[in-house]
Every structure is written in C-alpha cells, then in structure tokens.
Amino acid sequence: MAKRVVPDAARQRRRRTKEGQVLTHDLIVETALRMLREHGAAGLTARRLGLALGADASTIYRYFRGMDDLTLAIADELFAHALTGWRATGEWRADLRSLGLSIYDAYLAHPQAAVLTASRVAGRPHEVAVDETILAILRTAGFPDPDAVRIYHAFIDQALGFAVLDAATLALPPATRAADEQVWQATYARLPAATHPHIAATAHLLVANMNDSAYPAALDLLLASATAQLAAL
Amino acid sequence: MAKRVVPDAARQRRRRTKEGQVLTHDLIVETALRMLREHGAAGLTARRLGLALGADASTIYRYFRGMDDLTLAIADELFAHALTGWRATGEWRADLRSLGLSIYDAYLAHPQAAVLTASRVAGRPHEVAVDETILAILRTAGFPDPDAVRIYHAFIDQALGFAVLDAATLALPPATRAADEQVWQATYARLPAATHPHIAATAHLLVANMNDSAYPAALDLLLASATAQLAAL
DNA sequence: TCGTCAACGTCAATGGTGTTGGCATAAGGG
DNA sequence: CCCTTATGCCAACACCATTGACGTTGACGA
Structure with missing residues (x-):
C-alpha cells in the first residue's frame, strides 16, 4: 500500500514570485492590513x-x-493582536480591564480593518x-457560571x-487627520441654532470631547457592577 | 434679466419608468432596504x-x-425610524431609556442595513x-453642559x-434563522475541551444566552450612574 | 542521481460591478 | 403651443473577483 505523504506545513515548498518575493499567509495578511491603513477599504482589491x-x-x-x-x-489577526497586548496579574478586575483595553487598542490600531471586519468576528479562532480567556478570568474569580x-x-x-464605533470615526477621512477638528467645528457651526439649540450651545464641548473615548469609563462601570454582584454572593 | 426658475421639490416632474413605476427618493431607499433584508449586502447592486x-x-x-x-x-433612514419609535414622558431617565431602546430596535429591524452603514452614521441629518434630542433631555434634566x-x-x-454588534450576528446567515442554535451548539461542540475548557463547561449557557441582548442591562447601568452624578450636584 | 508529483505562480477569459455621456421624452410653465 | 428641464433609457468604460489551463519549481523516494 502506497504511503501517501500528507501535505505538511513544516516542509512547504517556498517558491518565489516574479519579483522574487516569498509568499506566506502571514505576509499576505500583513500586506492587506497595510493597504487598508494606507488606501482604505476600497483600496484593498485582489x-x-x-x-x-x-x-x-x-x-x-x-x-x-x-x-x-x-x-x-x-x-482573526486583530484578535491575535489583542491577545498579545495585555498581561495577567491574577486580580480579575485588573485582568479584565487590561484585556478590554487591549481589544479596544487592537481595533483602533487598524480602524479600516476594524470596520471592514466588524460583522465577521464571531467564531474566528483568536476571537474564540x-x-x-474572559470566561477563565471570570470563573476563576469565583463567579457562578x-x-x-x-x-x-x-x-x-x-x-x-465601542471599538468598532470609535474606529469608524477614525477610519472615515481619506484626507489627513489634522484638519478634523475644524471640519467638525464647521459642521456644528453650519447647523441652524434654531433647529438645534442644544447642539449649538454645547458645540465647543462636543468638539473637545470628540477625540477621547467613552469606553474606559463604561468599562469601569461594568467592572464595578460585577464587583457588587460578586460581593452579594 | 431672465428669471431662472429654481428647481423645487414641490413641483417635480413625475415621469414613469418603462414598467410604469413612479420613482422617488423614498421609494428607492425603501426598496434598497427590502433588498438588503432579502438578499444581504452583496445582493444590493445598482x-x-x-x-x-x-x-x-x-x-x-x-x-x-x-x-x-x-x-x-x-x-439616515435608520435614524428616522429610531426617532419615531419612542415617546417623551418628561422624566429624563424614562425618556433616555425609551430613546436608547428605540435606536437599538431600529437597527435590529434592519440588520444588514445596520452593518452596512455602521461607519457612515456620523453627521446624517436624522442622526444629528x-x-x-439626547442633549435636550440631559440639559433639561439639569445636567451641567x-x-x-x-x-x-x-x-x-x-x-x-451594542446595536451594530447584535445586528451583525443577526445579519450573518443567508440561511434561515431557525437552525441557528444548533449551528452554535455544533460550533462549541467542535471546540476541543482541552484547549477551551471554560467554553466547553459553559457551552449550554452560552447558547441559551446568545439570543438576548446585553444592551438593556448596560443601559440601565449607565442611567444609574448618571442618576448618581445628578444627585451629587 | 534522477523521476515524479504536488505546490504554487502566471496568463487569459468570464461575468458582474459602479459610473458616465448621449439621447429621447414627457410634464408643466410661459 | 412651444420650450425648458427633469427624468428616463441605452451603450460603453474601466475595474473587479474568480476560475481553469498551463508552466515551473522544489522536495522526496528509489
């Protein structure tokens, strides 16, 4: 019986492209990520x-x-990044906070990719x-299932x-990011105060607020609530 | 000097299509929404x-x-729906809760559209x-700017x-929604318990949990926090 | 050493896509 | 009644993802 050699990732044939490049899955994904960052979602074509x-x-x-x-x-790559961006301390609240911010940061580091893949994360290996990890932290901390x-x-x-939404605003303009504040100030200024009095009254605050995320505060709120639940047991 | 007649929406020429249809902006948007629901994002082409x-x-x-x-x-249409789905009572927390759930419902009513437009909401007229409305409720309730x-x-x-994410899971399968629970159960079952012990241990709960949203609870948390802030003034 | 074969790169072709310019026509206003 | 303009259709363009046929290379067994 002929023993068929099973294709094995360990001994791949490494051929070269016309330009001499050596291709791998990882290289392709990395290049795609770079293209997304540089040319936006529409700029990523085969x-x-x-x-x-x-x-x-x-x-x-x-x-x-x-x-x-x-x-x-x-x-999947985004979640791989998220998994390398946090450190376990053993204290469940610190761990969850670190992990949450790591996920958030991974998304914001690649806004276009985050938006593009927003609806396709469920079930990716690194997402799983x-x-x-989250369940491990919670169950180890003593939460009932x-x-x-x-x-x-x-x-x-x-x-x-929060990550997807904040990434969305970050991913929007192909133009440089510097003039953004002025764009929004102009947007708010163009709104007739008669129809939007409350936005007009707080326009300066809205612009000042726009670049910081509401996520950390919301995360702390969730952690505080969880702490209370754990204490009530 | 010839007085140019400004095009006016009020007196449009209503021609008819080959098939006798009368076109309007609204009809096109509604049809697009229907196509999104029925054929998904990829099915909506010019x-x-x-x-x-x-x-x-x-x-x-x-x-x-x-x-x-x-x-x-x-x-924009999604936010138009959201604006018609809530009722003001005069009590700020009830109003915010109603409005939040209305936004959420509007998104979940059109999952594919929600996902497709997730990154394009900023600055749409009805979004503004x-x-x-939100700012009006908060400022009227007595919050400092x-x-x-x-x-x-x-x-x-x-x-x-929350709306975008929950819509994403809802928008995923072109197949009918009935067999979904089994799909996820199979997904969890396929995970090796050795590498994912905590997911394996809670698989039944994860499946049971999957169809109800975490948003209402999170919304209540935010409202409670806001209440505390208002009381502290 | 050499033959085999699968992996992998290229080429060419297909059908579908958004978009545009030219042209036809109907609906009102003068 | 005619003229303007909004609005419809058609044909064409450039680009896109995807596929199947074909060439080339490298690793492995004999």
Whole structure:
C-alpha cells in the first residue's frame, strides 16, 4: 500500500514570485492590513494586493478561498493582536480591564480593518481564544457560571461595540487627520441654532470631547457592577 | 434679466419608468432596504436595485450621486425610524431609556442595513436630530453642559455599539434563522475541551444566552450612574 | 542521481460591478 | 403651443473577483 505523504506545513515548498518575493499567509495578511491603513477599504482589491506583493492577483487564491476568506483572516489577526497586548496579574478586575483595553487598542490600531471586519468576528479562532480567556478570568474569580456568562457577554459586546464605533470615526477621512477638528467645528457651526439649540450651545464641548473615548469609563462601570454582584454572593 | 426658475421639490416632474413605476427618493431607499433584508449586502447592486424598481440602473443616478450616497440615505433612514419609535414622558431617565431602546430596535429591524452603514452614521441629518434630542433631555434634566456632553457621548456610543454588534450576528446567515442554535451548539461542540475548557463547561449557557441582548442591562447601568452624578450636584 | 508529483505562480477569459455621456421624452410653465 | 428641464433609457468604460489551463519549481523516494 502506497504511503501517501500528507501535505505538511513544516516542509512547504517556498517558491518565489516574479519579483522574487516569498509568499506566506502571514505576509499576505500583513500586506492587506497595510493597504487598508494606507488606501482604505476600497483600496484593498485582489489586483492591488497582488501588485503590492509583487505577485499576480490570482496567486492569492492559492492561499485564500477568496477575498471573503481573506477578510476573515484579517479579522482573526486583530484578535491575535489583542491577545498579545495585555498581561495577567491574577486580580480579575485588573485582568479584565487590561484585556478590554487591549481589544479596544487592537481595533483602533487598524480602524479600516476594524470596520471592514466588524460583522465577521464571531467564531474566528483568536476571537474564540479571547472568549475562553474572559470566561477563565471570570470563573476563576469565583463567579457562578450563569453570572460569568452574562458578564462575559456584556463585556465582549461592550468592548467590540465601542471599538468598532470609535474606529469608524477614525477610519472615515481619506484626507489627513489634522484638519478634523475644524471640519467638525464647521459642521456644528453650519447647523441652524434654531433647529438645534442644544447642539449649538454645547458645540465647543462636543468638539473637545470628540477625540477621547467613552469606553474606559463604561468599562469601569461594568467592572464595578460585577464587583457588587460578586460581593452579594 | 431672465428669471431662472429654481428647481423645487414641490413641483417635480413625475415621469414613469418603462414598467410604469413612479420613482422617488423614498421609494428607492425603501426598496434598497427590502433588498438588503432579502438578499444581504452583496445582493444590493445598482443593476439589481434598478431591476427591482422596474427601472434602469443608471436612473438611480438621477436621485443619488452614487451607491455611496445611497448608503448614506439608508443610514439616515435608520435614524428616522429610531426617532419615531419612542415617546417623551418628561422624566429624563424614562425618556433616555425609551430613546436608547428605540435606536437599538431600529437597527435590529434592519440588520444588514445596520452593518452596512455602521461607519457612515456620523453627521446624517436624522442622526444629528437624535443627538439634539439626547442633549435636550440631559440639559433639561439639569445636567451641567460638561456632564451632559459626556453622558451623551457614552449614551450614543453604547446604543450604537451594542446595536451594530447584535445586528451583525443577526445579519450573518443567508440561511434561515431557525437552525441557528444548533449551528452554535455544533460550533462549541467542535471546540476541543482541552484547549477551551471554560467554553466547553459553559457551552449550554452560552447558547441559551446568545439570543438576548446585553444592551438593556448596560443601559440601565449607565442611567444609574448618571442618576448618581445628578444627585451629587 | 534522477523521476515524479504536488505546490504554487502566471496568463487569459468570464461575468458582474459602479459610473458616465448621449439621447429621447414627457410634464408643466410661459 | 412651444420650450425648458427633469427624468428616463441605452451603450460603453474601466475595474473587479474568480476560475481553469498551463508552466515551473522544489522536495522526496528509489
């Protein structure tokens, strides 16, 4: 019986592209992330990605089933980043806080990717790893399973929700980010005070507020509530 | 000097399409919303939208500058729905709660549209109207402007964040929604318990939890915090 | 050393996409 | 009644994702 050699990632054939580039899954995902950052979501196409890699567009299909599959890989990459951005201390509230901010930061570090993949995160391997981590922290802290699951759910939804929204505003303008404040000031100024008196009255505060996130405060609120629940047991 | 007649929406020429349909901005947006619901984001194309309207794809460009412009109109429509879904009582906490849930419901009523437009809401007319309403409620309740702005920010980000995320899970499967629970149960079952012990231990709870939203509880938390702030003045 | 074969890169073609310019036509206003 | 303008259609353009055929390379077994 002929022993078929199972394809093994360890001994891959490393060929080279026309331009001499060596391709890997990771290199493609990284390049895609860079293109997203530099040219926005509309700038990430198979052809252009191939061009950036020094390869033909169709070559990408040797590594991913299609652009959709690539999107899933990008989503996964964001969570991989999130998992390396926090440190466990053993104190559950500190750990959750660190993990939440790490997720948030990973998203904000790649706003276009965050927006593009917002609806495709569920079930990605590293996203599942994050879920596992959150549940581990909560159950180790002593929360009974029903509470742990409820808090987990609120925690991850909150983190991703704020992250996606804040990333969205950050991802918006292809133009440089410097003139942003003036853009918004102009936007508020253009609103007729007659129809929007309350926005007009607080316009300066709204502009000043716009660049800091509401997430940390909301996260603290959630953690405080969880602390109270744990104490009530 | 010839007096140029300014185009006026009030006296439009209402022509008819080949199929006898009469087109309007609203009809196009409604049709687009229906197509999103029925065929998903990928199913909404200029040609197919034209087909559904009994019109040529290019005719859409008489009403919208492009598909992007149409997307903005769809985003606006969601907030228009949100504004009609709540009732003012005069009690600020009840009002905010009602408005928040109304925004959330409007998004969940059109999950695909919610996901598609998640990054394009800022500055839409009806979104601005929602902002104005929130600020009005808070300032009338007696919050000083800095607090009002901070709470407004947290409130709207929270509402939209949870809404977008929950809509994302709802928008995912082109298949019918009935078998969903089994899909997730299978997903969790496929996870090796060795690598994901905490998910494995709580799989049944996770599945049971999956269909109810964490938003109402989070909203109550925010309102309670705001109440405390107001009392401390 | 060499033959085999799978992995992987390229090329060319297909059908679908948003968008535009030209042209036809109907609806009112003068 | 005619003229302007809004609004419809058609044809064409450039680009897109995806696929199948084909060439090339490198690793491994004999």
